[in-house]
Amino acid sequence: MYVSAEPTTDLNKNTEWFTYPGVWSIYILFVFFSWLIVLSLLGTSPGTAWTIVHLSHFFVTYHFFHWKKGTPFADDQGIYNGLTWWEQIDNGKQLTRNRKFLTVVPLVLYLIASHTTNYLSPVLFLNTVAVVVLVVAKFPNMHKVRIFGINGDH
Amino acid sequence: MITIPYLTALTTYFSYGLLFAFGQFRDFFRKIFDWWQASNLQGYAPICLGLEDFYIRRLYLRIQDCFGRPIASAPDAWFDVVERYSNDYNKTLKRTEKKSRCLNLGSYNYLGFAAADEYCTPRVIDSLNRFSASTCSTRVDGGTTTLHKELEECVANFVGKPSAVVFGMGYVTNSAILPVVIGKGGLIISDSLNHNSIVNGARGSGATIRVFQHNTPSHLEKVLREQIAEGQPRTHRPWKKIIVVVEGIYSMEGELCKLPEIVAICKKYKAYVYLDEAHSIGAVGKTGRGVCELLGVDTADVDIMMGTFTKSFGSCGGYIAGSNELIQYLKYTCPAHLYATSISPPAAQQIISSIKVILGEDGSSRGAQKLARIRENSNFLRSELQKMGFEVLGDNDSPVMPIMLYNPAKIPAFSRECLKQNVAVVTVAFPATPLLLARARICISASHTKEDLLKALEVISQVGDLVGIKYFPAEPKKQLQPGKETIKLE
Numbered sequence: 001m002y003v004s005a006e007p008t009t010d011l012n013k014n015t016e017w018f019t020y021p022g023v024w025s026i027y028i029l030f031v032f033f034s035w036l037i038v039l040s041l042l043g044t045s046p047g048t049a050w051t052i053v054h055l056s057h058f059f060v061t062y063h064f065f066h067w068k069k070g071t072p073f074a075d076d077q078g079i080y081n082g083l084t085w086w087e088q089i090d091n092g093k094q095l096t097r098n099r100k101f102l103t104v105v106p107l108v109l110y111l112i113a114s115h116t117t118n119y120l121s122p123v124l125f126l127n128t129v130a131v132v133v134l135v136v137a138k139f140p141n142m143h144k145v146r147i148f149g150i151n152g153d154h
Numbered sequence: 155m156i157t158i159p160y161l162t163a164l165t166t167y168f169s170y171g172l173l174f175a176f177g178q179f180r181d182f183f184r185k186i187f188d189w190w191q192a193s194n195l196q197g198y199a200p201i202c203l204g205l206e207d208f209y210i211r212r213l214y215l216r217i218q219d220c221f222g223r224p225i226a227s228a229p230d231a232w233f234d235v236v237e238r239y240s241n242d243y244n245k246t247l248k249r250t251e252k253k254s255r256c257l258n259l260g261s262y263n264y265l266g267f268a269a270a271d272e273y274c275t276p277r278v279i280d281s282l283n284r285f286s287a288s289t290c291s292t293r294v295d296g297g298t299t300t301l302h303k304e305l306e307e308c309v310a311n312f313v314g315k316p317s318a319v320v321f322g323m324g325y326v327t328n329s330a331i332l333p334v335v336i337g338k339g340g341l342i343i344s345d346s347l348n349h350n351s352i353v354n355g356a357r358g359s360g361a362t363i364r365v366f367q368h369n370t371p372s373h374l375e376k377v378l379r380e381q382i383a384e385g386q387p388r389t390h391r392p393w394k395k396i397i398v399v400v401e402g403i404y405s406m407e408g409e410l411c412k413l414p415e416i417v418a419i420c421k422k423y424k425a426y427v428y429l430d431e432a433h434s435i436g437a438v439g440k441t442g443r444g445v446c447e448l449l450g451v452d453t454a455d456v457d458i459m460m461g462t463f464t465k466s467f468g469s470c471g472g473y474i475a476g477s478n479e480l481i482q483y484l485k486y487t488c489p490a491h492l493y494a495t496s497i498s499p500p501a502a503q504q505i506i507s508s509i510k511v512i513l514g515e516d517g518s519s520r521g522a523q524k525l526a527r528i529r530e531n532s533n534f535l536r537s538e539l540q541k542m543g544f545e546v547l548g549d550n551d552s553p554v555m556p557i558m559l560y561n562p563a564k565i566p567a568f569s570r571e572c573l574k575q576n577v578a579v580v581t582v583a584f585p586a587t588p589l590l591l592a593r594a595r596i597c598i599s600a601s602h603t604k605e606d607l608l609k610a611l612e613v614i615s616q617v618g619d620l621v622g623i624k625y626f627p628a629e630p631k632k633q634l635q636p637g638k639e640t641i642k643l644e
Contacts, residue, residue: 002157005591007368009346011353017170017589022163029164030171072208073585075350081203 012080014071015089024101031057031109047116051123054113057106058130065102066137067151082153087143094140106134156547156591158560159625166560166590173562177212209585213562218244220569220581226253229261230269231601235578256573257606257613259596260580264437264553265524266601267468267508273516274468274507278500285499293485297496305502306473312509313435313461314443314453315475317482321490322497324432324462327472329355330490332399332428335458336361339394341381343374343425345411347404352430356399362387368407371415374398378423396425397458402434402445406587406595408548408555410434413445417455426457436466437553442512442525448551466512469504471497524600528553532598535607542615543624547593556582556593557614557623564621565592571617577610 003021010016017023031053039049070081071088080088090096110131117123136142146152181204214221219238226234234253240246261268281301291297302320310318321327332355336342340361344352347368356363364381367373378396385392398420400411413429420427431444439447444461446453453459458476463469474484485491512521532553539546545558559565562583569581583592596610618624 001160003160003163005156005158005163005588007346007588009365009367011346011365013585013589020163020588020590021158022160022167022590026164026167026171030168068205070203070205072205073210074202074206075585078206 010091012071012076012088012091013073014080015085018089018098027105031105047113047118048123050109050113050116051127054106054109054127055130057109058134061106062134062137069151083144084151086138092143094143099138103135103138106131156558157545158558158590162560162625163590166562169562170589173213177208180212181208213584215245216243217566217569219247220566223578224249228269229258229263231258231263231266231599231603231606232256233258233261233578235573254573254576256576256578257610258578258599259610260578261599262433262465262597263468263599263601264433264466264528264597265442265468265508265512266599267466267504267511268599269601271468271508271511273511273518273520274504277507278504281503282500287500288498289496291495292493293491293496299499299502301499301502301506302496305497305506308506308509309473310475312443312513313459313473313475314446315459316478318473318475319481319484319488319491320471320473320497320502322471322495323490324464324470324472325351326490326494327460327462327474328352328430329358330488330494331458331460331474331484332356332397333359334484334488335359335428336395336397339386339391341393341396342399343377343381343396344399345369345401345404347406348399348401349405349430349432352399352401361397368404369409369412371412371419374416375419375423378419378425382423396423397428398425399428399430402429402431403438403552403554405433405554406556406582406593408552408595410438410445410449410549410552413449413451413456417451421455427455428458429456429460431459431461432472433465433554435461436508436512437528438551440525442466442521463501463505467505467508469501469508471501471505528598528600531600531602531607535596535598535611538611539614540626541629542611542618543626543628544614544618545623545625553598554595555598556595557618558625559592559594559621559623560590562592564623565594567621568594568617568623571620572613575613575617577613 005020008016008019010019035049035053038052039046042049042052065086066084069084070078089098110127113127114124219240223238224236226236232255235256237250237252237254238247239250240248267274285299285301289297289299293302306318306320309320310316321330328349328351332342332352336359338360340359342356342359342361342363343366344356344363345368346365364377366377382393384390398416400413400416402411403409404411417427435444436442438445441447446456458474458480460472460474462472474481510516512525514521529551532555533550536546536548536550536555539555539557547556547558548554559568559581565581565583569579572579579594579596581592581594587593
């Protein structure tokens with residue numbers, strides 16, 4: 001089955017790959033397969049595996065989307081060096097389809113993780129903290145906001 | 155229009171994700187090791203942030219042997235490629251003394267002028283003896299010889315504009331002209347796949363830049379209407395000038411620009427058209443005059459025509475052709491004219507002689523033959539590759555044909571396997587192309603013979619089967635009636 005890949009108007013090579021077909025599916029597949037791998041390697045219950053997936057998803061996406069700034073190549077002469085990846089996608093336009101999708105995924109993961117662990121107390125707290133931090137970081141009002149100067153420019 | 159099989163898109167993302175993850179792990183451990191070791195910076199700041207060259211260190215250097223291969227002869231249809239080896243997994247490459255004779259499918263040698271030519275080379279050597287290799291001066295000081303004057307007239311005549319100005323380097327032509335013709339308060343609307351030189355020139359000019367979807371005149375109209383209605387950012391005053399920048403043939407897609415529609419839209423909204431014919435001048439069109447001739451656009455409608463001499467003319471340098479007033483203005487203001495050394499005289503002579511050959515003014519019909527041959531070669535190779543099931547981009551008549559690879563691992567696989575069978579191809583990956591759309595770009599030359607093309611087809615087909623890039627179903631081989639000759643191409 002073929003899909004057509006139209007070239008986008010996004011000049012930022014760090015983010016334009018996210019506009020091509022197949023990204024959403026591969027994201028969901030990554031998460032699902034990592035759950036299967038955690039389940040098979042660690043042999044825990046499905047709920048614990050979902051919690052592990054949810055928390056490691058939190059760490060990985062927070063680090064790469066909201067902590068690391070700039071682009072992994074020098075061609076663009078550093079114009080994006082003050083912006084995190086989340087602030088760069090779609091040229092800074094808020095509430096696009098990609099951003100809505102990326103906000104929904106941690107929420108869905110949270111629901112699955114808390115459901116499969118039966119809303120047990122210590123684990124529920126960790127999951128809730130993770131999802132709250134991640135979703136707040138994605139609010140349109142948080143665009144280019146650095147709380148207390150954390151992760152600000154030098 | 156690039157159509158990817160959905161599964162290939164998924165596997166390409168997965169591969170890049172894996173490469174990225176490995177790169178991050180290695181960087182993490184490298185940071186830990188370096189923390190223990192004393193730094194040898196002695197108080198100076200590091201030259202680049204660790205993050206900036208991540209792509210180069212962790213992805214590009216792994217397959218460095220596929221790029222930047224040194225050659226040891228003129229880039230004709232067959233050339234010598236120097237063999238290299240590495241002792242540290244491609245971080246550093248060392249040259250050997252051995253060379254291998256390979257079929258050249260990568261050089262921009264569209265009309266075959268890259269090697270010695272019977273008309274051009276004696277004249278070039280004459281001018282080398284007369285003027286020496288460099289003018290050692292800028293155009294305004296002492297660097298304008300009779301050759302330069304003749305060259306500018308010749309180019310203006312060839313392209314179909316009243317006058318032209320010539321510079322020593324093609325990249326510089328774009329990046330030094332755009333800041334001169336437009337400044338702050340102007341608007342540049344450029345195609346999303348324009349070359350890096352245009353992007354740099356546009357950024358350097360200080361004008362506002364907007365991008366329209368590649369080769370989509372309707373989107374260009376939408377962007378134009380939106381921008382004209384909004385005016386300059388913040389003040390909303392009308393724009394001082396609007397320039398639309400497009401290319402004749404896009405070097406990574408092999409597609410022709412939809413010039414008639416774009417020129418019509420620009421006329422309607424009173425925007426200037428800047429046409430970069432780097433790959434199309436000399437290679438397309440009935441007499442080689444480029445994409446305007448091919449698509450039937452009057453050259454008076456295109457305001458600034460730019461081109462380079464590196465592709466079809468076998469030389470170096472770039473030109474801008476336009477009205478007399480424009481060229482006169484550029485000669486007063488363009489830094490590439492005022493401060494850069496003028497084009498080398500033998501190179502200028504090569505351009506003049508090759509233009510004479512193309513136009514048939516040398517008394518033979520070699521120019522017309524070359525043009526016919528490159529058209530036939532490109533159409534033949536493109537149709538044969540498509541019949542085999544490869545995904546080949548580009549329009550008919552275009553000598554640039556990219557074969558889509560997609561997966562990052564197929565890039566070095568294709569390149570190395572082809573080199574083993576003595577075919578040298580150029581593979582292009584991120585960031586010159588979008589992340590997903592890595593490709594191998596084949597440039598056809600008029601000096602490729604039919605046997606060369608058949609050998610190329612055979613090798614590419616074999617390697618394509620090995621690497622797995624025949625994304626479309628192959629057409630069944632046609633068997634001609636018995637008694638007639640059957641041509642098998644596998």
